[in-house]
Amino acid sequence: REREAYAARHEEARTQDGHRVEVAANLGNTAHAADAVERGAEGVGLLRTEFVFMAHPDAPDLDTQIAEYRQAIDALDGRPLVARTLDVGGDKPLPYWPLPQEDNPFLGLRGIRLALTRPEVLETQLRALLTAAGDRPLRIMFPMVKDIAEFRAAREIFDRVQAEVQASDVQLGVMIEIPSCALLAPSLAAEVDFFSIGTNDLTQYTLAIDRGHAELSAQADGLHPAVLALIRMTVEAAHAEGKWVGVCGELASDAQAVPVLIGLGVDELSVSARQVPMVKARLRELTLETARHHADMALRQSTSDAVREALEAL
Ligand code: PEP
Ligand code: MG
Numbered sequence: 001r002e003r004e005a006y007a008a009r010h011e012e013a014r015t016q017d018g019h020r021v022e023v024a025a026n027l028g029n030t031a032h033a034a035d036a037v038e039r040g041a042e043g044v045g046l047l048r049t050e051f052v053f054m055a056h057p058d059a060p061d062l063d064t065q066i067a068e069y070r071q072a073i074d075a076l077d078g079r080p081l082v083a084r085t086l087d088v089g090g091d092k093p094l095p096y097w098p099l100p101q102e103d104n105p106f107l108g109l110r111g112i113r114l115a116l117t118r119p120e121v122l123e124t125q126l127r128a129l130l131t132a133a134g135d136r137p138l139r140i141m142f143p144m145v146k147d148i149a150e151f152r153a154a155r156e157i158f159d160r161v162q163a164e165v166q167a168s169d170v171q172l173g174v175m176i177e178i179p180s181c182a183l184l185a186p187s188l189a190a191e192v193d194f195f196s197i198g199t200n201d202l203t204q205y206t207l208a209i210d211r212g213h214a215e216l217s218a219q220a221d222g223l224h225p226a227v228l229a230l231i232r233m234t235v236e237a238a239h240a241e242g243k244w245v246g247v248c249g250e251l252a253s254d255a256q257a258v259p260v261l262i263g264l265g266v267d268e269l270s271v272s273a274r275q276v277p278m279v280k281a282r283l284r285e286l287t288l289e290t291a292r293h294h295a296d297m298a299l300r301q302s303t304s305d306a307v308r309e310a311l312e313a314l
Contacts, residue, residue, distance in 0.1 A: 005281035009040030013280040015262070019288040022268040023280050024082070026248060029055070030068045033075035036273040040280060043079040043137075044072060045270020046196065046248040049125065050087050050094070058096055059121070065128030073136050080137040082196065082246070082270070083129055084175065085122060085154075087143035089114040091212060106210065111144020111177075116153055123157050130167040141173040141196050146180050148187050155191075175248075177201035182230035185237035195238050196270070199249025203227050221304035222251035228260065228298055228307070235265040246270055256311045258282045263295025 014020050024045030025036035030052060033044060052068050053060060060068065073081050088094045089110025097118075102108040115122045129140060142154045151174050158172060171193035176182050179202070185195070199222040204211040206227050209220040231247070238245045246268035251257045253271035258279060261269065271279050294311060301307045 005277040009277040013283040015283060015286045015288050017287045021262055021283050023276055024268060024270040025273040025276055026270050030072040033072040037075060039273045040276045041273055043076060044081045045246050045268060047072060047081060047083040049083055049085060050092055053086060053094055062124050062128055065125060066132050069129050069132035073132055080139055082139040082141060084141050084143050085125055086115055087111050112142045112150050112154055119157055123161055126158055126161045127165055130161060130165040133167045135168040137169045138167060139171045139173060141175050143175050144177055145174040146178045147184060151188060176234050179206050179230055182234045185234045189237040189241040189243055194244045195234055196246040196248050197231055197234060199247060199251035206230060223257055223307045224304040225299055225301050225307060232264050239265060253279055255282060256308060259286050259291040259294040260298045263291035
């Protein structure tokens, strides 16, 4: 089965009734983009740019960043790159960006909140991304956004850069990782081009379980019906405005979750490169109708264990 999936890795993924779902790769290292394409990725659905920063002993300057992003975009050869702007703080320190000691770093200065305290860093990053892209498809998203005010503040910086750098195929989105953003998705959907749901953090913040907790993290299951309800709200709000939704957290490659996410209307799944062939194969086994049935079943349960049992029984 694995061999069959691998042989078909370069074909697009459609359900048996013809519903197309894009399957992209998550990336931390721009040098791995070519490998992702070789494994069948239709683009990069999440470039974790903090790893680009971590790979350098000092903050990478504009030219260094341009070279990094260009490497990925060149390798993608016309396929889209979804780049997440710098997401540090919380569990992700940067040696040359000292952060205050906090009692609750996961609830502290991280993601877009932190980036907005140093707008010149975000501005340089955006300039590098747009310059590297030129006329090739680039999607930029901001991490850990909690409401539209943060998106607008980040977009203001983006608009300033875009006025100076020519890039012709750019979309701007937010990651849905904080429950407030899912609950307020209709207000955001009107102003963004897309959403990408980060189920790792969305699950952590919905269930109040540290995603890295030694004893509890197994309970941080993205198939929890509360998380699924937030995903549904996000997709409905986006589609009502004609915007697309991806999922780039671990849940996107969970065999039981794939039909549920498609049934909820998710348009793109972004998974680690080595999982691309299997996720495509899983999609080809489905029909949209069975996927919707999986989603309905899941949403009717009241715990993640019940969701998994109900899906297993289908
Ligand atoms: C997520 O939170 O689901 C996500 C994709 O981002 P990261 O895992 O890098 O926090
Ligand atoms: Mg995250």
